[in-house]
Amino acid sequence: MSRPDAGGVRSAAAQPRDAGGEPPAPTGASSGAEYAWVRPAEPCVLELVSKLAREPWTDRPTCVHPVLGSVARAVHDHCSPRGRQALLPLAPLFLDTARPGFDLSARLVALCVSSALSGPGEMAGDERSRLQNAQETACYLLADRAGPPPAGPARWWLPALDRLKLSEPFYRTVVATEHAAEAVVGGGAGGGVGGGGRWGASSVGPPWGGGTHGLCRLSGVPDR
Numbered sequence: 001m002s003r004p005d006a007g008g009v010r011s012a013a014a015q016p017r018d019a020g021g022e023p024p025a026p027t028g029a030s031s032g033a034e035y036a037w038v039r040p041a042e043p044c045v046l047e048l049v050s051k052l053a054r055e056p057w058t059d060r061p062t063c064v065h066p067v068l069g070s071v072a073r074a075v076h077d078h079c080s081p082r083g084r085q086a087l088l089p090l091a092p093l094f095l096d097t098a099r100p101g102f103d104l105s106a107r108l109v110a111l112c113v114s115s116a117l118s119g120p121g122e123m124a125g126d127e128r129s130r131l132q133n134a135q136e137t138a139c140y141l142l143a144d145r146a147g148p149p150p151a152g153p154a155r156w157w158l159p160a161l162d163r164l165k166l167s168e169p170f171y172r173t174v175v176a177t178e179h180a181a182e183a184v185v186g187g188g189a190g191g192g193v194g195g196g197g198r199w200g201a202s203s204v205g206p207p208w209g210g211g212t213h214g215l216c217r218l219s220g221v222p223d224r
Helices: 044-053 064-076 081-094 104-115 126-144 154-162 167-185 214-218
Strands: none
Touching: 044 126, 064 104, 064 167, 081 104, 081 154, 104 126, 104 167, 126 154, 126 167, 126 214
């Protein structure tokens, strides 16, 4: 994901500023009007989030949950310029979503993977198997590990990293991010973000609760 050049954002005089010289922080649901200072094709929604959060300009702001960040970057990379601009009003929803724990990570993976597996597109056997393993792992973690352990690599890395107290951060920052991004981008021909299939009608409430926007609307923006 490219960083905007000096022309990616209008001059300081053209941007709305608060008393501290920064763009105003969001106060609630947005129509997108307050992002008029952002030029149409730039930035990535996460780069806007980093600005709203007063972080350095980046597409990996620390205030965003790693799985949400992974999904947003995947959607950005498979959207048209018009689609990327349509993502910008969702920026406030990402603020302060970073938190530890298996629950949120697993719920996000389960949401993305279940949509991919139930979509109309054809899927290669190995891809379907990976997504099914991802779904089993997420459901296992959401059920507080009741029942038999999931199939696939989680059968081995979960108990091994449990002993080192590293299983949760490993899942949150590595495993879950890969599972969610693969489900959103891949998921078979005609589906996924790039194919414009299964995600267009999705509108699910934020997995951490509250609000009226669904982060799966990230995948309903105009695509190529």
